[in-house]
Amino acid sequence: MEAITVLQTNPINSYLEQELDKRFNLIRLWNFPADQKEDLFKEEENKRDIRAVVTNPVVPTDREFIDSLPGVEIVSSFSVGLDKIDLGYCKEKGIRVTNTPDVLTDDVADIAIGLILATLRRICESDRYVKAGLWKKGDFKLTTKFSGKKVGIIGLGRIGTAIAKRAEAFNCPISYYSRSQKPESKYKYFPSVVELASDCQILIVACPLTEETRHIINREVLDALGPKGFLINIGRGPHIDEPELVSALVEGRIAGAGLDVFENEPHVPEELFGLDNVVLLPHVGSGTVETRNAMADLVIGNLEAHFNKKPLLTPVV
Known part of the structure; x- marks a missing residue:
């Protein structure tokens, strides 16, 4: 050449x-x-x-x-x-x-499941608890079960489908939102993100970033997810209205969040740093050798x- x-x-x-x-x-x-x-x-x-x-x-x-x-x-x-x-x-x-x-589908789907487990089971917080010597003073607090939780996925493309298959192994009922219903899918379809959020306990963002999906997670969606719901984002940071997410987490309007991406990477809202119900990753979804x-x-x-x-x-x- x-x-x-x-x-x-x-x-x-x-x-x-x-x-x-x-x-x-x-x-x-x-x-x-x-x-x-x-x-x-x-x-x-x-x-x-x-x-x-x-x-x-x-x-x-x-x-x-x-x-x-x-x-x-x-x-x-x-x-x-x-x-x-x-x-x-x-x-x-x-x-x-x-x-x-395609080549990064498995890794990103794996990290989504990892974020769910880390957030619901407080794995990072538990690790800090042991390393700080606090176990000697008493057992760690009870956490939240993942298996059987209702999972809603925004975007049922390659990555969204791979996440759904993994969540099925945890006996999770799966539903989804996308621009149009996928006739070949066995999962339950919702025509709006708000309806999807209202029906699930774990909401996962796995869609491409477009003008239509920018800030697809807003106050209305977060309120629909509710105080027992968890948000997981392995898509793009601008999918989420970050100030609204920070408010929802600080005020307890949602239960927690696992985030691999942020709106102004590598800058992350500092209000999230002190929250034990939040797991933050530095955009490493596809980050394996x-x-x-x-x-x-x-x-x-x-x-x-x-x-x-x-x-x-x-x-x-």
């Missing part, structure tokens, strides 16, 4: 970076100071030579960014989420877009397929 210049927007994964370096002329955008980044995009040679962008949901691939690189033919995202990429504008400009679905390597392989495979004029492995646009 000819020497093709690829721009990586930010540090993502060391294995990915190494493999890109082997195959392409890799430009690491984060190594350029702010003033030099402007020079990079101003130079006609650079603008023309950069034919691919590798990115993830941290850095927006918006209209301005796309226009700054007129030679780009493909954007390969190290993520299943596409909310930071202007897909419509990429399509208009004839730029291909790929992501990394095996899955991140598989995601990297998909990114590279899509780039190689594009430049070898073969069908893309996971095309979006």
